Amino acid sequence: MPRARTTFHELTVGQVAERSGVAISALHFYERKGLIRSTRTTSNQRRYSRDTLRRVAFIRTSQNVGIPLAAIKQALDQLPSERTPTREDWTRLSKGWRVILDARIAQLHALRDTLDDCIGCGCLSLRACHLRNPRDVLGRDGAGARRLPPPSERQEAQSPNGSWE
Amino acid sequence: MPRARTTFHELTVGQVAERSGVAISALHFYERKGLIRSTRTTSNQRRYSRDTLRRVAFIRTSQNVGIPLAAIKQALDQLPSERTPTREDWTRLSKGWRVILDARIAQLHALRDTLDDCIGCGCLSLRACHLRNPRDVLGRDGAGARRLPPPSERQEAQSPNGSWE
DNA sequence: ACTTGACCTCAACCAAAGTTGAGGCCAGAG
DNA sequence: CTCTGGCCTCAACTTTGGTTGAGGTCAAGT
Known part of the structure; x- marks a missing residue:
């Protein structure tokens, strides 16, 4: 079974997913949206620095409180x-x-x-x-619902x- | 300007919308989803009982706390x-x-x-x-993200x- | 009589936050 | 050397919570 090699301070996407409890697809998504960043290996695989775990934890906890x-x-x-x-x-x-x-x-x-x-x-x-x-x-902005997200x-x-x- | 006639205890959709601060389309939506109910006039217009205002308030405040x-x-x-x-x-x-x-x-x-x-x-x-x-x-249900909504x-x-x- | 505003339905569209799947690359174990 | 597991991209699809628009009805005011 091929194990991804990482240096001490680098994590693969799978490792971040496992340690953070977030799906790989979600990590890709966050990266597309600019919430996390990665470097790439020569074979184009993502490598994350360890502080990414904090970023992800921050993201999830904040979402938990309802912040978009x-x-x-x-x-x-x-x-x-x-x-x-x-x-x-x-x-x-x-x-x-x-x-x-x-x-x-x-x-x-x-x-x-x-x-x-x-x-x-x-x-x-x-x-x-x-x-x-x-x-x-709220209370300003008179009656109307022009595409407001839910409260x-x-x-x-x-x-x-x-x-x- | 034609004013909708309502009895003391009945409200039109427009009145509910205005008093609750919720768009008419959202009220229609809630009704389709079964969260509120209405009776209809002979000309098929909705009439809401006053407790609908409470239901709507309840809905919005609950959404506010993140409840689906x-x-x-x-x-x-x-x-x-x-x-x-x-x-x-x-x-x-x-x-x-x-x-x-x-x-x-x-x-x-x-x-x-x-x-x-x-x-x-x-x-x-x-x-x-x-x-x-x-x-x-959480903590049970091993690693995996099979269509879970956000936290x-x-x-x-x-x-x-x-x-x- | 006619117009106007409020209401109706239904279908299409929207945004957020991801998930799923198809098709392909690469490296290490056997 | 080949097979496999892990990773890649990209496009399409999903759910939730609605909004928007087209096309039509109805009743009160002028």
Whole structure:
């Protein structure tokens, strides 16, 4: 059985897939979308540096919170491209993410704490109810649905730092 | 300008759309999927009872938390179909939802609190890290990706009560 | 009577996030 | 040397959650 040879710091796509729990096809996809990068061997096989595992972990956990790949990409684009990211690089990135996570958490708390009330209270003016519009994030941009993704994507997609479109 | 006539307890699709902030096309879609129901006038127009506003609010807020429509439908299917749901019906439903919200919140907390650590700690064994697998929900079902939706859908899609899908 | 706005259906299209399959290359074990 | 497992590309397909548009009905206001 032919084993792919890799140097200590290089991983094959199969290894990344196994260690990250992500399908190879998804890794190819992420690469096409620019979320991860690889070098190629002389025979055109991908080789990943180990920090790719972190990138992938970051991608999956962020998706878990409902953040679309395009936004995740923008965050990852802040990492240095021509050197291996340092702990500080990652920490800076994750600080930004904390803001988003905090916002999500707050939103969920509001939701949870209001659900019973709102259901029970008889208020039919759901437009005003902060269950529907938990943090008044929306509220501008009059009635209309010109191709907005469902709320999860839409929610803080342009939120705290305003940097992601 | 022809104004649609409605009795006190009936709403047109346009009214529901406006009051709920959801596009008419989305309401049609939800109806096709069985998440909401309508009666028809003699001229085949939809009329919604007022509790539809709650159903729609419930749908949108649940989507916001990343729950797929199919699962939301299963929850809504627990409401009585041949009478207007009472406060108690809704409260029972929302109690079930709390469990899910609580799980999500816990997951987010774990994520948030671990992110810096995990990034900084130098642990490369990301498979073991609970950032990647926050509540050990996954972990069975060996390597493989046979058409799984992204983690958000997958996460507690069969979680606390085990009832959905 | 006629027009206008709100509604109807149905089919086609869209985007995101991948998966699947066909066809082909390459390297190491037997 | 050949076979096999792992990798490659590219195109097509999938699901979810809708939107858009064409073509048609109906009822109220003028």
